[in-house]
Amino acid sequence: MTAHAILTLAWLLVALYMIFIYAPSDVNQGNVYRIMYVHVSSGWTAMIAYFLVFVGSVWYVWKRSPSADDMAYASAEVGFIFCSCLLITGPLWAKPIWGIWWTWDARLTLTFVLWLLFVAYLLVRSFFINPGRAALLSAVVGIIGFVDVPIDYMAIRWWRTQHPQPVIMGGPNSGLPPSMEATLFISAGAFLCLFFYLLRQGLRLAEARREIGQLRRQLSE
Amino acid sequence: MADPNNKFLFIAYSLVWIVFMLYAWVLARRQSKLKRDLEELKSKTMLKDTPPPHES
Numbered sequence A: 001m002t003a004h005a006i007l008t009l010a011w012l013l014v015a016l017y018m019i020f021i022y023a024p025s026d027v028n029q030g031n032v033y034r035i036m037y038v039h040v041s042s043g044w045t046a047m048i049a050y051f052l053v054f055v056g057s058v059w060y061v062w063k064r065s066p067s068a069d070d071m072a073y074a075s076a077e078v079g080f081i082f083c084s085c086l087l088i089t090g091p092l093w094a095k096p097i098w099g100i101w102w103t104w105d106a107r108l109t110l111t112f113v114l115w116l117l118f119v120a121y122l123l124v125r126s127f128f129i130n131p132g133r134a135a136l137l138s139a140v141v142g143i144i145g146f147v148d149v150p151i152d153y154m155a156i157r158w159w160r161t162q163h164p165q166p167v168i169m170g171g172p173n174s175g176l177p178p179s180m181e182a183t184l185f186i187s188a189g190a191f192l193c194l195f196f197y198l199l200r201q202g203l204r205l206a207e208a209r210r211e212i213g214q215l216r217r218q219l220s221e
Numbered sequence B: 001m002a003d004p005n006n007k008f009l010f011i012a013y014s015l016v017w018i019v020f021m022l023y024a025w026v027l028a029r030r031q032s033k034l035k036r037d038l039e040e041l042k043s044k045t046m047l048k049d050t051p052p053p054h055e056s
Helices: A003-022 A031-062 A066-098 A107-128 A131-145 A149-157 A179-221 B006-049
Strands: none
Touching: A003 A031, A003 A179, A031 A066, A031 A107, A031 A131, A031 A149, A031 A179, A031 B006, A066 A107, A066 A179, A066 B006, A107 A131, A107 A149, A107 A179, A179 B006
16 A cells, blocks of 8 residues: 555545534534535545646647646546536535525536536547547547636636535635634545545556557567 | 434435445456556567577
8 A cells, every 4th residue: 555545545534533523513504514525625626637637638739748648638537536526415415405406507507517528528538549639639628628617616706606605715704613614624635635646546557558558569560 | 303414414425435436446447457468468578589499
């Protein structure tokens, strides 16, 4: 087990302790508000993942570097997992609090679009047999799709939405009690650590796959 | 009395756990496939490098 894996596991255990034992119940929502810790952390991580997809895609289009493509691809795959968690936990929190599973407000719609962008990026990879063409076209999706991320982030600040206003870096009346805020930051840190751990695994697999491909070509020559 | 909304909390965390476990399983499968491919290539390379038998 690597140091990164041990750190991720330990951090996740601390986060779980804080979520279920340290953080108090909410006066209005009871215990169900604790979904926030995994929901918000997944959302932030998914946005960071798409930012890395964008950086890797720009770098690939500019330099045609296979490592940049690997980074964008691995980040898209792990980002898809976190974005799926975001979309799973959102309705499960919405139903008991809003009384509805889903509504097409700006934030929810743009987050769904983000998830579709991850899907589109991964589908483009699997559609093309030519690896160069797949990398280039998915990079185009990665670059164009990035437009969604800042709009999605700002949606709850710009428009009146069913989704609550931001609790972190929001207006003067926003914010969380210190114990809840600390728990949220620890949870987000744990998710980010898990994201980078999974990203590293994805990068290692991509590198190994490329080396095996090269060996195959050498053998067939 | 237990909060009836606790079931949503339980389902949310369980589903997130399942998603990550499934992804870990997918990664492990890919890794074992790559290992198999590497072993196959190694054996092919060894066969290629072995000189043909000579008549004495």
